[in-house]
Amino acid sequence: MGTHFANIHIQTDQLEEVLKALQEVNPYRDQEIMGHSSKNIYVVGEYKKGWISVLNDFFAWGEVSSFAEELSSSLPFPVLAIGYFDDDVFEMNIFVNGSESTAQIWCSDGVREDYGLEDKEADISILAELVGREYIDALNQLLSITDCEQAVHALQRIIQIPLWLRSDWLDTITDQELAQKYIQYHFTSN
Numbered sequence: 001m002g003t004h005f006a007n008i009h010i011q012t013d014q015l016e017e018v019l020k021a022l023q024e025v026n027p028y029r030d031q032e033i034m035g036h037s038s039k040n041i042y043v044v045g046e047y048k049k050g051w052i053s054v055l056n057d058f059f060a061w062g063e064v065s066s067f068a069e070e071l072s073s074s075l076p077f078p079v080l081a082i083g084y085f086d087d088d089v090f091e092m093n094i095f096v097n098g099s100e101s102t103a104q105i106w107c108s109d110g111v112r113e114d115y116g117l118e119d120k121e122a123d124i125s126i127l128a129e130l131v132g133r134e135y136i137d138a139l140n141q142l143l144s145i146t147d148c149e150q151a152v153h154a155l156q157r158i159i160q161i162p163l164w165l166r167s168d169w170l171d172t173i174t175d176q177e178l179a180q181k182y183i184q185y186h187f188t189s190n
Contacts (some may be wrong), residue, residue, distance in 0.1 A: 002087030005166045006064035008054040009159070011130065012077040018044065018052050019185060021074035025067070026187045043167040045182035048160050055167035055182070061085035065093045065103075073098030078130055082152075082163050089115065090148035092122065092155065094130060102126040104143065106151045131158055 010018055022042055043055040059067070061083030068081035072095035083091040090106040104122035105112070112119065127139045135158050142154045156163045162178065173179045 002085075004060065004085055005164065005169075006059035006061050006081070006083040007163065007165055008059070008064060008068045008071065009080040009082070009161060009163075010052045010054070010071075010075060010077050011050060011080070012052055012075070013046065013050050014077070015044070015046065015052060017075060017077075018054070021071055022054065022185070023187050024074050025070045040187050041167075042185050042187065043170060043182045044185055047162055047178070047181050051159065051161050053161060053165070053182070055165060055170075057166070057168050059083075059166075061089060061091060065091065065095075065100075068093060069095045069098060069100065072096060080130075080159075082155075084148065084152060084164075087148060089117070090151050091120075094122075094126060106145065106148045108146075 012018065022044070026040060026042075041056065044052060045055075046052050054071075062085070064083050065081045068079045072079040076097075078101070079095045081091075081093040081095065083089070088107055088111045091103070093103040094101045102123040103120040105117055105120045107115075107117060111117070122143060124136070124139055124143065128136050131139070138154070138158050142151060142158065145151045145154055152163055167182075170179050170182055
């Protein structure tokens with residue numbers, strides 16, 4: 001079995017707005033799942049100014065994008081969802097105002113067929129608007145990559161925030177500077 005992770009990144013520095021939106025759209029706030037409420041725990045951080053990252057133990061490829069889409073309907077900022085599954089699939093979705101703006105799925109044709117995945121190819125103009133026109137060449141290179149792991153690393157270099165990250169990995173990260181940028185928030189019903 002390979003690596004699995006999923007996370008969300010919001011292009012803003014408005015932490016309070018993000019926290020309020022997370023509280024509003026958290027689908028588990030009134031539930032305890034399997035005897036605990038860890039789905040209500042979000043790890044939020046601003047690694048790079050202008051990008052707030054959201055992690056949760058239960059984010060997974062195939063599910064994180066629906067949460068990001070809903071979250072984007074409560075925020076006036078672009079929301080980037082990242083999902084990586086078993087070294088076979090890397091999916092990137094960008095949502096604005098509750099709708100998918102663009103997306104890309106990196107995987108082999110065999111994996112695409114086995115999982116019944118759409119052939120999503122990102123709109124370079126939307127990506128350039130998100131990260132800056134100076135990254136057009138790097139974005140074109142990113143979209144031409146076929147290997148999932150290489151695509152994650154390329155996107156990470158472009159936006160300069162950690163993508164290879166899960167909330168349950170923060171306890172084992174040796175880079176204390178990275179770990180200290182993330183704070184745990186527990187959302188429950190009022």
